[in-house]
Amino acid sequence: GSLGSNALVEPGTTIEKLSTCLALIEIVDSCNLSCPTCFADSPMGAGKTLDYSPLADVKKRIQKVIDQKGSIEILQLSGGEPTLHPEFCELLAWTQNHSEIDYTLINTNGVRIARDPDFTEKLGKTFQYGKAQLYLQFDGPQAPGQRELRGADLRDLRIQALRRCKEIELPVTLAMTVTPSNLSFLWDAICFGLEYPHVRGISFQPQFFSGRNPISGLEEARLNTADIILNAVDQSGGKLKFEDFTPLPCG
Numbered sequence: 001g002s003l004g005s006n007a008l009v010e011p012g013t014t015i016e017k018l019s020t021c022l023a024l025i026e027i028v029d030s031c032n033l034s035c036p037t038c039f040a041d042s043p044m045g046a047g048k049t050l051d052y053s054p055l056a057d058v059k060k061r062i063q064k065v066i067d068q069k070g071s072i073e074i075l076q077l078s079g080g081e082p083t084l085h086p087e088f089c090e091l092l093a094w095t096q097n098h099s100e101i102d103y104t105l106i107n108t109n110g111v112r113i114a115r116d117p118d119f120t121e122k123l124g125k126t127f128q129y130g131k132a133q134l135y136l137q138f139d140g141p142q143a144p145g146q147r148e149l150r151g152a153d154l155r156d157l158r159i160q161a162l163r164r165c166k167e168i169e170l171p172v173t174l175a176m177t178v179t180p181s182n183l184s185f186l187w188d189a190i191c192f193g194l195e196y197p198h199v200r201g202i203s204f205q206p207q208f209f210s211g212r213n214p215i216s217g218l219e220e221a222r223l224n225t226a227d228i229i230l231n232a233v234d235q236s237g238g239k240l241k242f243e244d245f246t247p248l249p250c251g
Contacts, residue, residue: 110161124168
């Protein structure tokens, strides 16, 4: 970050700005799913009921972060469901061509990419390899835990979205919300990702108890990073070691 407003600076001193490691910008409040579990508590909405920020406003918000904090290493476009934005590809083109934005992550449930071939084709023509990646909601290849998180079993839809991304050569990171119900399937999720060359990684995210959440007994259900590492190593049959894990240089 930059110096606070109360910092004392000698006249004529140059203040060096530090880059923003990760900036998350919500561009759409609505979603095309109504998951029982949603930390953003996003309302269902599409078409005329879609609640989104105009393109000009989104650009201003992003530019304000850059003006105040310096360049952005990773920009996450989120929501709601960001791909519902009527000018999504125009925004993606702008972020990729911005000299102060290194990389763009698209946080998505994959529904539109799986079911809207026209949108996916346009996305494929817009994205620049090495400048953008999909951050795909993925709750594991197993049945347990799917419905309590999403209200439906969306595994086939996720596979369809992955196939579409392969067709347009769009890299993907799988983002798995981890609960007690799917905690025992971490290694299965890793093996699933390894089957797809364009899947570059998997992010295990312990469930965040905010927004919509039907689970009772939160203290018993709450997981942390240590739970993820312990279970991933234990399930791997010796293929993972504790020494394989290291903190990210930027939190």
